[in-house]
Amino acid sequence: xxTMDWKPDKAVDIPIYLQIVAYMKGKIASGDWPVHSKLPxxxxxxxxxxxxxxxxxxxLEELKAEGLxxxxxxxGTRVSNNTWSLLKPTPPPDWLGYVKASSHxxxxxxxxxxxxxEPDPSYIRLGTGELSPQLLPMAQMEEILAGxxxxxxxxxxxxxxxxxxxxxxxxxxxxxxxxxASPASILVVxxxxxxxxxxxxxxxxxxxxxxxxxxxxLYSLPLFQSSGMRLVGVQMDQEGIRGDALxxxxxxxxxxxxxTIPTYHNPTGILMTQRRREEVLAACIRERLPILxxxxxxxxxxxxxxxxxxxxxxxxxxxxxxxxxSKTLSPxxxxxxxxxxxxxxxxxxxxxxxxxxxxSSLSAWVAAKWLSSGKYAAxxxxxxxxxxxxxxxxxxxxxxWFSELADWQVPTGGFYIWLRLRRxxxxxxxxxxxxxxxxxxxxxxxxxxxxxxxxxxxYAYADEDxxxxxxxxxxxxxxx
Numbered sequence: 001x002x003t004m005d006w007k008p009d010k011a012v013d014i015p016i017y018l019q020i021v022a023y024m025k026g027k028i029a030s031g032d033w034p035v036h037s038k039l040p041x042x043x044x045x046x047x048x049x050x051x052x053x054x055x056x057x058x059x060l061e062e063l064k065a066e067g068l069x070x071x072x073x074x075x076g077t078r079v080s081n082n083t084w085s086l087l088k089p090t091p092p093p094d095w096l097g098y099v100k101a102s103s104h105x106x107x108x109x110x111x112x113x114x115x116x117x118e119p120d121p122s123y124i125r126l127g128t129g130e131l132s133p134q135l136l137p138m139a140q141m142e143e144i145l146a147g148x149x150x151x152x153x154x155x156x157x158x159x160x161x162x163x164x165x166x167x168x169x170x171x172x173x174x175x176x177x178x179x180x181a182s183p184a185s186i187l188v189v190x191x192x193x194x195x196x197x198x199x200x201x202x203x204x205x206x207x208x209x210x211x212x213x214x215x216x217x218l219y220s221l222p223l224f225q226s227s228g229m230r231l232v233g234v235q236m237d238q239e240g241i242r243g244d245a246l247x248x249x250x251x252x253x254x255x256x257x258x259x260t261i262p263t264y265h266n267p268t269g270i271l272m273t274q275r276r277r278e279e280v281l282a283a284c285i286r287e288r289l290p291i292l293x294x295x296x297x298x299x300x301x302x303x304x305x306x307x308x309x310x311x312x313x314x315x316x317x318x319x320x321x322x323x324x325x326s327k328t329l330s331p332x333x334x335x336x337x338x339x340x341x342x343x344x345x346x347x348x349x350x351x352x353x354x355x356x357x358x359x360s361s362l363s364a365w366v367a368a369k370w371l372s373s374g375k376y377a378a379x380x381x382x383x384x385x386x387x388x389x390x391x392x393x394x395x396x397x398x399x400x401w402f403s404e405l406a407d408w409q410v411p412t413g414g415f416y417i418w419l420r421l422r423r424x425x426x427x428x429x430x431x432x433x434x435x436x437x438x439x440x441x442x443x444x445x446x447x448x449x450x451x452x453x454x455x456x457x458x459y460a461y462a463d464e465d466x467x468x469x470x471x472x473x474x475x476x477x478x479x480x
Contacts, residue, residue, distance in 0.1 A: 127442025162188025240272030264414025
């Protein structure tokens with residue numbers, strides 16, 4: 001999808017439509033918009049340029065008259081084939097052909113829209129899985145950085161598994177989560193997402209089947225599919241993924257791995273009970289099915305801690321464990337970790353060195369200081385309190401406006417409320433209507449292609465005033 005990173009200057013004497021013509025010709029001439037690229041709709045262009053649709057129509061007619069674009073009923077408007085013969089003496093490489101031939105699948109159109117509009121502050125992000133800028137510890141981060149003079153031993157490439165002082169601090173921190181892991185069994189990664197990528201490249205074979213909760217955050221990523229993997233959903237209930245369904249799906253699909261988010265699941269917010277954790281772990285041990293446990297939300301409990309991770313009960317290396325600071329401290333720090341048997345960690349470290357030559361040493365020193373100074377534990381106390389207040393505010397708004405429109409469960413931690421709409425309908429149409437009203441939604445079909453009932457609501461990102469405005473608008477859209 002082509003992007004619009006410019007707006008006409010309404011203060012100058014040049015007609016706005018001519019400014020738009022000049023901008024679009026420049027994009028075509030520079031090769032940013034290759035031949036055959038599809039232009040956004042007239043309505044989308046008008047919104048992007050903040051002009052009337054008639055102005056856009058005039059500009060497009062001018063470009064058509066010059067032979068730069070062409071429109072076809074049913075397929076929209078595209079950069080035409082004779083563009084380069086008009087603007088350049090020789091054509092450029094067929095970059096669009098390279099893009100289409102790439103083996104890595106594109107994000108779904110909805111995910112692309114979410115990624116495109118999230119940086120725009122004019123939209124209220126009602127589903128974003130990220131801490132609000134208001135909750136990020138900017139002052140404490142500055143204190144940490146100011147106090148590190150003379151403490152960073154080196155800033156060159158770290159060893160393959162990551163900076164040793166950080167792995168030592170992670171090892172100590174994991175004991176608070178009931179996990180005994182030596183620094184040698186820990187790999188520092190640039191967030192949990194990179195850990196997933198390394199596993200797909202370094203451990204799993206092409207064509208492998210991965211079992212996931214249904215719905216699952218993993219369905220929103222083309223990461224495993226691009227490596228030839230197949231995702232198969234396993235049913236959930238209010239206690240988490242079902243152990244009986246897990247064994248059945250493992251046999252039916254010869255699954256190689258279970259990926260699970262047992263603590264404050266993304267997107268449903270479900271907390272797997274202790275009984276269910278024991279059932280799942282026992283089933284996977286019987287079936288010799290490795291577990292990849294994603295625990296990035298694990299410490300975001302509100303009233304009392306949830307059960308300890310599956311990894312804390314793992315006595316024979318059954319569980320690979322993912323952790324991260326992205327959901328609790330700073331997504332921009334890009335620090336996470338994966339814990340597992342040393343041969344697995346060494347293999348993944350080797351793959352990581354082939355791809356990026358190690359995580360950021362600067363970020364690693366900063367993360368180590370957060371963990372060793374005690375500031376991280378104090379910060380987590382403040383984050384839990386803030387998120388609990390935001391959750392309660394959203395629940396109050398839902399009770400006020402959505403009692404006849406939807407159903408929901410009260411989350412005991414994490415970021416999300418899995419809102420079930422009582423009247424199913426076109427979720428893409430709802431997404432588009434919300435977008436036009438200034439709301440950015442995360443519809444359920446992003447996490448389960450067959451879902452036409454749910455929205456993932458996040459109380460972590462938008463502030464309280466934005467949440468109130470957004471939920472009132474959403475309620476009105478649903479009533480319509």
